[in-house]
Amino acid sequence: MTVLAVIVPLILLCAIRRYQKMQYENRKPFPFMQLPQELRDMVYEHLIEDPVYPPPQLRLNHGSSLWMIPGLWSSSAASSRRLHTSNWIFLANKQVYKECMDVLCKRATFHLTVSPHNYKPSSSSSPPPPSPPHSEDKRLWNISPDTLKDLRTASLNLITTSAMLGVPDPRNMTSTDWTLARHVREELKQLVNVKNLTLDAKALGDPLWNPLWIWYHACQSFKTMGTSASNTSPTGPKLNRITFSLDTWSPGENYLARHGDEDKWTWFCMQGHGVGLDIGPEMTVREFCGKLYQECRICRPELESEEE
Numbered sequence: 001m002t003v004l005a006v007i008v009p010l011i012l013l014c015a016i017r018r019y020q021k022m023q024y025e026n027r028k029p030f031p032f033m034q035l036p037q038e039l040r041d042m043v044y045e046h047l048i049e050d051p052v053y054p055p056p057q058l059r060l061n062h063g064s065s066l067w068m069i070p071g072l073w074s075s076s077a078a079s080s081r082r083l084h085t086s087n088w089i090f091l092a093n094k095q096v097y098k099e100c101m102d103v104l105c106k107r108a109t110f111h112l113t114v115s116p117h118n119y120k121p122s123s124s125s126s127p128p129p130p131s132p133p134h135s136e137d138k139r140l141w142n143i144s145p146d147t148l149k150d151l152r153t154a155s156l157n158l159i160t161t162s163a164m165l166g167v168p169d170p171r172n173m174t175s176t177d178w179t180l181a182r183h184v185r186e187e188l189k190q191l192v193n194v195k196n197l198t199l200d201a202k203a204l205g206d207p208l209w210n211p212l213w214i215w216y217h218a219c220q221s222f223k224t225m226g227t228s229a230s231n232t233s234p235t236g237p238k239l240n241r242i243t244f245s246l247d248t249w250s251p252g253e254n255y256l257a258r259h260g261d262e263d264k265w266t267w268f269c270m271q272g273h274g275v276g277l278d279i280g281p282e283m284t285v286r287e288f289c290g291k292l293y294q295e296c297r298i299c300r301p302e303l304e305s306e307e308e
């Protein structure tokens with residue numbers, strides 16, 4: 001009986017120890033860093049999300065468009081630009097950070113936005129020449145030069161009010177002198193390895209101004225970027241596509257695109273059919289308007305028969 005009284009607690013003790021040991025072994029971290037690089041990269045690819053600059057939480061309190069339906073822009077922005085949840089991977093250690101950044105720069109699309117939130121036009125009617133955005137507080141996006149240099153795919157979103165053109169009368173404005181565009185082009189010069197860069201020029205409604213002016217000046221300011229026609233040095237990256245949009249309903253604007261290293265821009269309808277070549281840097285606003293709303297002969301074949 002006494003022997004049993006000694007042995008039973010001993011067995012129990014052993015069982016508990018064994019159970020605790022098993023628990024401990026189960027809790028041991030997975031040897032992630034011992035996986036081959038290719039497998040680690042596959043894990044990173046699952047975790048990374050397209051970075052959004054400036055971060056969404058800074059942009060939720062939007063409200064300066066006179067035509068804007070309250071809440072509409074903010075809620076759509078909030079749902080499409082939800083907060084990132086998987087960024088914790090960057091905190092693991094320096095090696096994981098470096099490897100993850102490498103995958104991010106190669107695979108993700110960096111969404112770079114210029115809006116009334118991160119760009120305040122100068123109040124004077126004759127804007128001073130822009131100083132290069134060297135100091136951190138003048139930069140539109142808080143991205144390190146090393147990251148900018150490495151990224152391959154980016155979308156530039158200009159969300160523009162008429163005030164952001166910085167002039168009292170857009171008719172007398174020269175596109176190449178637009179302070180905002182010069183500032184943006186200056187920062188984009190760091191994208192030396194970008195392969196796919198798109199621009200969406202969104203005009204925030206204003207009852208006194210035609211959104212056409214914002215689209216026209218955006219188009220003329222950025223389409224020569226990266227080509228010999230650019231008046232900046234270095235010429236910066238080339239855009240692949242320029243789209244035009246409104247914060248409200250729009251009749252459906254054509255867009256500009258070019259392929260590879262071509263310098264020629266082609267206009268396309270919303271269904272992606274070519275509707276004609278672009279005119280070039282000397283295009284007037286009237287000609288721009290004509291291209292923007294030129295009817296597509298594939299989408300509307302009756303136009304062809306009307307002419308015959």
Ligand SMILES: [Zn+2]
Nearest residue numbers: 269273296299
């Ligand atoms: Zn079409």
